[in-house]
Amino acid sequence: xxxxxxxxxxxxxxxxxxxxxxxxxxxxxxxxxxxxxxxxxxxxxxxxxxxxxxxxxxxxxxxxxxxxxxxxxxxxxxxxxxxxxxxxxxxxxxxxxxxxxxxxxxxxxxxxxxxxxxxxxxxxxxxxxxxxxxxxxxxxxxxxxxxxxxxxxxxxxxxxxxxxxxxxxxxxxxxxxxxxxxxxxxxxxxxxxxxxxxxxxxxxxxxxxxxxxxxxxxxxxxxxxxxxxxxxxxxxxxxxxxxxxxxxxxxxxxxxxxxxxxxxxxxxxxxxxxxxxxxxxxxxxxxxxxxxxxxxxxxxxxxxxxxxxxxxxxxxxxxxxxxxxxxxxxxxxxxxxxxxxxxxxxxxxxxxxxxxxxxxxx
Amino acid sequence: xxxxxxxxxxxxxxxxxxxxxxxxxxxxxxxxxxxxxxxxxxxxxxxxxxxxxxxxxxxxxxxxxxxxxxxxxxxxxxxxxxxxxxxxxxxxxxxxxxxxxxxxxxxxxxxxxx
Numbered sequence: 001x002x003x004x005x006x007x008x009x010x011x012x013x014x015x016x017x018x019x020x021x022x023x024x025x026x027x028x029x030x031x032x033x034x035x036x037x038x039x040x041x042x043x044x045x046x047x048x049x050x051x052x053x054x055x056x057x058x059x060x061x062x063x064x065x066x067x068x069x070x071x072x073x074x075x076x077x078x079x080x081x082x083x084x085x086x087x088x089x090x091x092x093x094x095x096x097x098x099x100x101x102x103x104x105x106x107x108x109x110x111x112x113x114x115x116x117x118x119x120x121x122x123x124x125x126x127x128x129x130x131x132x133x134x135x136x137x138x139x140x141x142x143x144x145x146x147x148x149x150x151x152x153x154x155x156x157x158x159x160x161x162x163x164x165x166x167x168x169x170x171x172x173x174x175x176x177x178x179x180x181x182x183x184x185x186x187x188x189x190x191x192x193x194x195x196x197x198x199x200x201x202x203x204x205x206x207x208x209x210x211x212x213x214x215x216x217x218x219x220x221x222x223x224x225x226x227x228x229x230x231x232x233x234x235x236x237x238x239x240x241x242x243x244x245x246x247x248x249x250x251x252x253x254x255x256x257x258x259x260x261x262x263x264x265x266x267x268x269x270x271x272x273x274x275x276x277x278x279x280x281x282x283x284x285x286x287x288x289x290x291x292x293x294x295x296x297x298x299x300x301x302x303x304x305x306x307x308x309x310x311x312x313x314x315x316x317x318x319x320x321x322x323x324x325x326x327x328x329x330x331x332x333x334x335x336x337x338x339x340x341x342x343x344x345x346x347x348x349x350x351x352x353x354x355x356x357x358x359x360x361x362x
Numbered sequence: 363x364x365x366x367x368x369x370x371x372x373x374x375x376x377x378x379x380x381x382x383x384x385x386x387x388x389x390x391x392x393x394x395x396x397x398x399x400x401x402x403x404x405x406x407x408x409x410x411x412x413x414x415x416x417x418x419x420x421x422x423x424x425x426x427x428x429x430x431x432x433x434x435x436x437x438x439x440x441x442x443x444x445x446x447x448x449x450x451x452x453x454x455x456x457x458x459x460x461x462x463x464x465x466x467x468x469x470x471x472x473x474x475x476x
Contacts, residue, residue, distance in 0.1 A: 040448075040462035047449075048471050211383040214438040226411060227387060234413055296363050296406065296416055298389070307389050307406070324390035324442070332438045361462075 003028050008343055012041055016120060016347035019357030023338070023350070030342045035335040039328065042361045050321035056082060056291055056312065059321065061152050063308075066323070067358045068149045069109045072101045073301040074359075075154040078321070080235050081297040081310040082156050088287035092237070092279040094158035099236050100274045101144065101153055102299070103267040107178075108137040109302035110218075110260040110267075113354035114185065117257055120348040121194040126185075133181045136174045143167045158284035168275050179268050186261050189254075199253035203349035205337050206251060213333035217304020217326055218259045219353060223251035229300035241273040242266070253352040260354075290314045301326055303354055325359035363416045370421055373430045377405065377419060381435055385410060386417075391442040393450045395473065401425055401452060405432065405439075425473070431455035449473065 011022035020041040026034035046066055050059045060082070064075035076098055083090065115130035138148045145151035145161060153160055163171075189195045205215065210223040220227045228245045230238045246262040248255035291312030298307045304326035311320040334353050341349060368376050380386070389406035396402045402422050409415035423429065431454055433440045443454045444461040451470025463469075 038461075040460075040464075043462045045471060212437060214383075214388045214436070216387075231411065232408065232413055232415075294363070296389075296418070298408065305387075305389070309392050309404075309406070311394060320392075320394040322390070322392045322394075328441065328445070329390060329438065331441045 005033070010346055010350070012038070014347070016351060018116075019355070021355060021357050021360070023335075023346070025338065025343060025346065027343050030344060032338050032341050032343055032346065035338045037331050037335055039331060039357065039360050042357070044361060046362045047321050047323060051318050055316040056318050057156060057316075059318065060154060060156065063321075063323070064152060064154075065150060066325075066362050067356055069112065069356060070105050070301040070303070070306070070359070071150055072098075072105045072153065073299050073306050074323075075152075076102065077297050077299045077306050077308040078310070079154050079156050080299075081295045081308045082291050082312075083287060084295040084297065085291035085293050085310065085312055086156070086287045086289050088157055089285055090158060091281045091283065091285060093281045094283050094285075095236050096241070096274045096278050097159045097163060097283060098154065099238065099241060100163075100271055101141070101151070101159075102236075103270050103274075104137055104141055104144075106302045107264050107267045107271075108134050108141075109354070110264050111137070113302075113351070114189075114257060114260055116351045116354075117199075117253070117348070118195065120351045121198060123192070123194045126188060126192075126195070130185065133178065136178050140171050140174055143170060155284065157287040158282070160284075162283050163275070163278065168278075172272060172275055175268050175272055179265065182261065182264050182268070186265075189257050189261060195257070196254060199257065199348065199352075200250070202253050202345050203256075203337055203341060203352055204250065204252040205333065207249075209336060210251070210333070213336055214329070215304075215333045216330060217300070217302070218256050218263070219304065219330060219333065221245070221247045222255035222259045224249045227305070229298045229305050233298065235297070238270075241270045241277070243270060253348060256352045290316060291318065301359075303327055303356055303359075304330065306359075323362050325356070325362060327353075327356045328360040328362075330355075331360075363418055365418045365420060368419050368421050370423060370427065370430065373405075373419070373421065374432065374435070377432050378435050380417070380419075381407070383436075388436045388438055389416070391439060391446055393446045393452065393472075396422060399425065401450060401473070403429055403446070403452075425450075425452060428453040428455055431457060 012020040022038040024036040118126035292314040307324040309322035392404040443457040450473035
């Protein structure tokens with residue numbers, strides 16, 4: 001067969017995409033030999049708004065709107081950066097409740113990604129099953145925050161709502177049921193050909209390439225790179241509540257699925273430990289002063305490292321808010337992974353990255 | 363956070379000396395407006411599996427100076443270099459405009475006071 005280079009775009013509107021991103025593939029027959037990416041379709045100028053439209057104590061609620069899936073991670077990263085500048089002391093109870101919400105974010109985000117992986121494999125029933133079960137997490141979030149998405153739960157100095165014993169009981173029951181469901185998914189992902197063999201060796205990234213392209217999140221951990229911000233921060237007591245880093249070695253779609261499944265199980269365990277070991281005390285401590293100086297805070301969002309750089313000058317308006325989002329930073333790694341793969345697998349590979357264009361176009 | 367000031371001439375050499383891809387993780391490139399219409403450019407790194415070990419290299423430059431690219435040393439820096447070029451209207455070696463901004467977009471939205 002002669003080698004003919006053809007160009008095939010994927011996006012900005014595509015059946016496999018929920019949000020606008022465009023990859024321009026150059027293919028030699030079926031094989032992808034070059035990739036150009038375009039992520040700039042819906043930029044919202046949020047960094048600018050954070051320093052020109054809103055005072056520092058409102059910005060936490062603005063950045064929560066960057067993403068519907070990791071709203072808590074955004075508002076918490078910003079809030080902790082401000083708390084560092086104000087030298088605010090946060091109670092243990094508030095820290096535990098913050099972890100609870102962070103891990104719930106991770107569970108429902110990973111479930112969304114796994115359901116789309118099933119959809120890309122043509123396993124529509126499994127897609128609907130996972131999305132249906134995901135409702136349990138949405139209901140827990142509504143119990144805790146009042147909203148299914150876009151929660152304003154984090155505030156400078158603590159959190160806005162306490163956990164009642166009645167809600168704690170309901171949440172523990174739902175988490176127990178969810179664990180059973182996720183163990184069933186593990187069985188499906190191990191034994192169903194559409195979800196296991198089909199994805200083995202596809203969209204592979206070696207450990208060396210993960211280092212080279214600064215891979216983050218499940219993408220990195222599926223290649224064996226031990227990078228998880230939860231392991232590198234002190235602001236939240238992750239070690240106390242049973243956090244265990246989940247890694248795989250093959251670096252393919254199957255490995256990413258396994259990392260996410262194991263992380264869901266670990267997050268469920270952490271949520272249960274948080275509720276059962278919730279410290280007594282206040283959920284909020286008033287922080288005084290205005291932010292002055294620089295701080296960098298990182299958190300592990302469902303897709304990987306989220307970083308906030310804040311600079312304040314002791315005035316209500318901040319001088320700079322810089323947001324590094326996981327999907328945006330991973331675009332060079334994504335482009336590299338596509339090279340050498342078959343175009344027919346491009347949509348499934350892209351879904352396995354779990355891209356978030358809301359975060360990217362912040 | 364440990365901040366280390368560099369000069370434009372130093373950047374590539376110092377980052378190449380410092381950066382071991384298996385020890386240091388590149389977080390991102392940042393820019394901010396500072397006094398006298400200058401811009402501060404920051405390269406942020408964190409150490410793998412270490413608690414809060416963050417190193418920031420930075421330079422303070424005039425707006426119209428071309429900043430050296432570190433993409434040969436840190437390939438993943440390309441995308442944040444292009445973002446900063448668009449947002450601040452500055453020049454970075456081998457980083458073309460147009461990642462986020464279209465031809466009719468506001469020029470350098472983060473590089474102006476409006």
